[in-house]
Amino acid sequence: MGQKSAAYDSTGAIVAYYDSEISPAPQGVNAIKITDAQWQTCVNNPGYTVVDGELVAPAAPTAAQLLAAAQAIQSATIDAAYAAAIQQSVSFKTAGGVTETFQADAGSQTVLMQATQGYQIAGATPTGFYWKAADNTPVPFTLTDLQGLYQAILAQGWAAFQKRTNLKAEIAAATSVAAVQAINW
Template sequence: MNQKFAAYDAQGRITTYYDNVDSPVPDGMTNVIEITQDEWLACINQPGYTVVNGALVAPLPPTIEALLGQEKVQRAAKASTACAAALTTGFTSSALGTPHTYPSQDDDQRNLQSAVSASAVAPSNWTTRIWCANNDAWSFTAHTAAQVLQVNADWLAHRVAAQQKYADLIARINAANSIEEVQAIDW
């Protein structure tokens, strides 16, 4: 069986692993200890092992505070992903008189903003086409300047509501005092 080695720096942090057959320790390297196969597996499966006085030392288990911090970071990332999805999965507007679904991917947002800009200087009979769906039937439908402005107002309300929900979740995550409390916070 191959013999394993761990090289370490002046602070005792393991920097490299060697194997006497596949990757031998370079000549002249001094900060190296011999380790067993089980120790090597433990080291590569749980970062944080160090070498102290020539002996392999397992990392200390994380504190409750560290675990809580990790959970907060993970939950905040999950909330961020959910908010991003909410911003790009469409919204509803009744600008055409009945509720219609409007797309809100990045291109859709830019297209709506262009229509809003054009509507500001458009003649009274001006219309532009915008993609929307009525009962899941998508069409490229003509909108007046007033309708474009209403669609944009509804988009802004949708966007702000999603961002406020995200901000509220982040505040709750940051204020949480236990892992269980953090895990209970969801989009």
């Protein structure tokens, strides 16, 4: 392999790497010669720049930058936990006294909402109507049961939303990376 070089733009940001034998830098490109070790370091650690013809390592992140990064990561973790929480199956007791666990994923919620709205318009569920529990057991359901199950799912979502909101407020108010990382679902 040949001599390595780093091409840079008018701000000093490195835009390309070249090798004199494999891919020489085009004429007119601003580039400096670098060692193989420098090239490996730059490739594995983005952020190097060129200042006054010299390779310059990126500045270490400030405490504020580290805190902001930790807050962003923890907020994303809370968002993922929230997305899972609002789709957890719910336990529900029908007017007939049957307690079962019912699915509450997005698809199940959509079907339940459509059935609830449709049977509200019709005024009642048909004779022999049932809803399937999470284990596929058919459970006799009335219109009141459809509404109650939907309310149970909405209550679960509301509780999860409130928890998410509170946790994200705690994350935003945290003043250290350790404090941010201690906030979990």
